[in-house]
Amino acid sequence: MAEPVTTAGQAGANPKHIGVIGGGIAGLTTALRLSQGGHRVTLWEREGHLGGLAAALPVAGTYLEHFYHHLFQSDREIVALIEELGIADHLLWLPSNVGYFADGKIWRLNGALDLLRLGFIPPHDRLRVGLVTAYLQRVKNWKKFERVTAHSWLRRAMGARAYDRTFGAQLRAKFGSYYDQVAMVWFWNKIYLRTTSRRSPLDQEKLGYIEGSFNVLIDALVGAARAAGADLRTGLAPTRLDQNPDSSWNVILDDPDAPVRCDAVIATVPSPIFSRLVPDLPADYRAKMLGLTSEAAVVALLQLDQPLTDIYWLNIADPNLPFTAVIEHTNFIDPQQYGDKRFVYLSKYLEPDHPYFSLSDDELMERYIPYLKRINPNFTASSIERRWVFRARAAQPIVTLSYGEKIPDHRTPLANLYLANMSQIYPEDRGTNYSVRLGNQISEMVLGDLATSSAGPVRVQGLSASREDGSTLEAGQGENPL
Numbered sequence: 506m507a508e509p510v511t512t513a514g515q516a517g518a519n520p521k522h523i524g525v526i527g528g529g530i531a532g533l534t535t536a537l538r539l540s541q542g543g544h545r546v547t548l549w550e551r552e553g554h555l556g557g558l559a560a561a562l563p564v565a566g567t568y569l570e571h572f573y574h575h576l577f578q579s580d581r582e583i584v585a586l587i588e589e590l591g592i593a594d595h596l597l598w599l600p601s602n603v604g605y606f607a608d609g610k611i612w613r614l615n616g617a618l619d620l621l622r623l624g625f626i627p628p629h630d631r632l633r634v635g636l637v638t639a640y641l642q643r644v645k646n647w648k649k650f651e652r653v654t655a656h657s658w659l660r661r662a663m664g665a666r667a668y669d670r671t672f673g674a675q676l677r678a679k680f681g682s683y684y685d686q687v688a689m690v691w692f693w694n695k696i697y698l699r700t701t702s703r704r705s706p707l708d709q710e711k712l713g714y715i716e717g718s719f720n721v722l723i724d725a726l727v728g729a730a731r732a733a734g735a736d737l738r739t740g741l742a743p744t745r746l747d748q749n750p751d752s753s754w755n756v757i758l759d760d761p762d763a764p765v766r767c768d769a770v771i772a773t774v775p776s777p778i779f780s781r782l783v784p785d786l787p788a789d790y791r792a793k794m795l796g797l798t799s800e801a802a803v804v805a806l807l808q809l810d811q812p813l814t815d816i817y818w819l820n821i822a823d824p825n826l827p828f829t830a831v832i833e834h835t836n837f838i839d840p841q842q843y844g845d846k847r848f849v850y851l852s853k854y855l856e857p858d859h860p861y862f863s864l865s866d867d868e869l870m871e872r873y874i875p876y877l878k879r880i881n882p883n884f885t886a887s888s889i890e891r892r893w894v895f896r897a898r899a900a901q902p903i904v905t906l907s908y909g910e911k912i913p914d915h916r917t918p919l920a921n922l923y924l925a926n927m928s929q930i931y932p933e934d935r936g937t938n939y940s941v942r943l944g945n946q947i948s949e950m951v952l953g954d955l956a957t958s959s960a961g962p963v964r965v966q967g968l969s970a971s972r973e974d975g976s977t978l979e980a981g982q983g984e985n986p987l
Contacts, residue, residue: 520544521955522766524756526743526782527773529557530937531925533726533737534586534944535771540733542952547765548735549756551742556723558897559937564808565843568718571895572804573832573850575601576713577698580938582945583722587715590725595717601710602836604816606823606880607670611816615709623671630667637662641693642700647932650689652906658689674822678829679854680800683903690932691904714838719937746770746782752920769921769955771947775799775899776913776928787918794913797928801857802900805873808891809847812836813881826876827861828853846890854901866894902927902934915947916954923947 521544525536528550536548554560561568576583578598587593605612608625620635621628637659644650650658655676660668672692676684699710715721727737745757747764755764772779776794780786805828812833819831832850840847851873855861861869870892877884905911912929925947930939 521768522547523951524549524743524754524765524767524770525773526756526770526779527557527926528552528555528737528739529773530559530723530726530940531944531947532557532771532773533723533730534941535773535925535948536735536737537726537730537733538945538948539951540730540735542948544952544955546730546735547756547767548730548737549741549743549758550737550739553740555727555737555739556720557940558900559719559723559940561718561720561723562893564848564891565846567842568720569806569834569843569848570719571806571893572802572897572900573834573852574714574719574937575837576938578711578713579698580713580936582942583938584713586726586941587722590722590729592715592721592725595715595721597714597716597838598711599714599837601712602815602817603710604814604819605671606819606821606826606831607674609823609879611814611819611880613816614820626667626670630664630670633663633667634671638696641696644693644697647690647693647697650693651909653689654685654906655687655689655692656685659692670822674824675820677824678821679901680903681854681856681859683798683800686903686905688904688906688908690908691934694932694934712837716838716842722937743782745784746922748785748919748922754921769923769951771923771925771951773925773943773947775926776924777899779924779926783917783919783922785919790913790918793911794924794928797908797911797913798903798905799899799928800854800901800903801859801862802897803853803855803861803869804895805851805869806893806895807849807851807889809849809888810890811888812847813849813877813884819880823879826879827872828876831880857898862896862898866892869894899927900935902930904931904934915950921954923951 523539523544523546525532525546525548528548532548533555536546539546558572559570559574561570584596587596603614605614605623612623612625613619617635621631623631656673659672663672676687680687730737741758743756743758747755747757749755754767754770756767756770757764772782776797780791780795813831814833815836817833817837819833821828821830828851830852832852834848834850835843853861874886909931912931913924915923915925915929917924925943927935930943933939
C-alpha cells in the first residue's frame with residue numbers, strides 16, 4: 506500500500522472543526538486528507554449515497570456507474586489513491602474500441618490506419634485530419650491555445666469540409682450553441698489525453714476501469730476517511746452558511762436553531778448552489794463564480810439482452826440523432842461480469858433549459874428508441890430489459906477563451922471559506938482523477954492556512970493571505986495554478 510499524500514501541516518494539540526459540503530470524489534478526498542491532518546471533519550451530502558457523479562447502482566449481480574467512467578494512463582493522482590487504499594488489484598487496463606457514426610454507418614477509429622479508411626471524407630481530408638491530430642499530440646505548451654477557439658483553429662488547420670464532418674460535428678453535438686465559443690485548449694487536452702493511453706499512434710488505446718465499478722473506490726475512500734475520524738453524513742445538506750464575528754462559520758441545516766459551528770468550510774458543490782448558501786458572498790466574487798457556464802447532461806442506461814454494436818465508445822456525427830455518444834460498456838468490460846447482460850449508455854449534453862432535461866424518463870426513451878435502429882437495423886425495443894435515466898445539471902464546464910483568468914479563487918473573500926468544484930479544474934475540465942487532485946490541493950491549502958493562522962490573524966485575499974504585519978503567505982496550488 507502506498508503512503509498517504511503528505512499534507513501541509515498537522516493539527517497537533519489544536520485541532521479545528523472543518524465542514525465539507527458535497528460527498529463526491531473531491532469532497533471525500535478532502536475529508537480524508539483533513540482527517541489525516543489531525544482535524545475534526547464533518548461532511549454533508551444531499552443525496553442518500555456518496556460518490557457524486559462516480560456513484561454506481563446495483564445491476565445484474567454487481568454495480569455499474571450512473572454515468573460512464575474510465576481512466577486514462579496519465580491519471581496518476583487517482584491511481585496513487587487507489588494504491589494507497591489497497592485496492593490496486595481491482596484496477597484493470599484494457600484495450601479500448603472507438604468508432605464514429607456518420608452517413609448511417611459505423612466507422613472504426615482506433616488508430617492511424619482506421620483514420621485513413623474514413624470513407625465519408627475524401628482521402629486528402631483524412632490526411633489533413635491525421636496531420637492535425639499528430640501535431641496536437643506533440644504539443645506540450647497548451648498556453649498558446651487559451652485565446653483561440655477550437656472552431657476557428659481547427660477549421661483553419663484542417664479546412665472547412667474536413668472540420669465540419671469530423672471535429673466540428675463533435676463540437677456541435679457536445680456543446681450545441683456554444684460550439685464556436687470553446688477554447689482550443691479544451692480540445693487539445695482531449696487529444697493529449699488519448700495520446701497518453703497509446704504507446705504510439707499505431708497502437709490500440711488502453712483505458713482503466715475499476716473491477717466492480719467505481720463504488721469499490723468510493724467504499725474504500727469512505728472507509729479510510731471514517732477510520733481517520735471523518736463524520737460523513739448523507740441525505741442532509743446545509744441550507745445556509747453564516748459567518749460568526751470570530752470568522753468561524755455556522756452551518757445551518759434543517760433546524761435553524763441548531764447550527765453546526767465550523768472553524769472553516771469547504772464547498773465542493775456547483776457554484777450556483779454555493780452562491781445560494783452564502784447570502785453575504787461579495788458581489789464581485791459571486792459574479793466571477795457565476796460567470797462560468799456549464800452544460801447539463803442526461804444519460805440513459807439500457808440493459809439489453811443482446812449487443813447493440815461491437816464498439817465501446819461511439820461518437821455521433823449525425824446531427825439528426827438525439828444523443829451525443831453511445832457508450833457500450835460491455836464492449837469494454839466482459840459481459841460475463843454482468844451475467845451476460847449488455848449495458849449501453851446514451852449520452853446527451855445540453856443546456857439546462859433544453860426540453861430533454863425535463864422530459865419524463867418514458868418520454869425521453871420514446872425519443873431515443875427509434876434512432877437506435879439507425880445504428881443497428883436489427884435492434885428492437887423488446888431487447889431493452891431495464892432502463893434508467895440520470896441527470897446532472899452541472900456536468901460539463903464550457904471552457905471559453907482565457908478561461909484560466911476567469912476562474913474564482915479557491916479562497917473566497919470571506920475568511921475560512923473555500924470553494925473547490927469542477928469549474929476550477931483547468932486546463933482539464935472534469936474527471937475523477939482531477940477530482941482527487943482537487944481534493945489533495947484544497948486540503949493542503951486549508952491545512953497550511955490553519956497552521957499559519959496560529960501565528961496571527963490572516964486576511965485572505967485571492968491566492969495569497971496577507972498578514973497584519975504586511976508579509977504574505979503564498980498559496981500552494983500544486984500543478985494547477987489558478
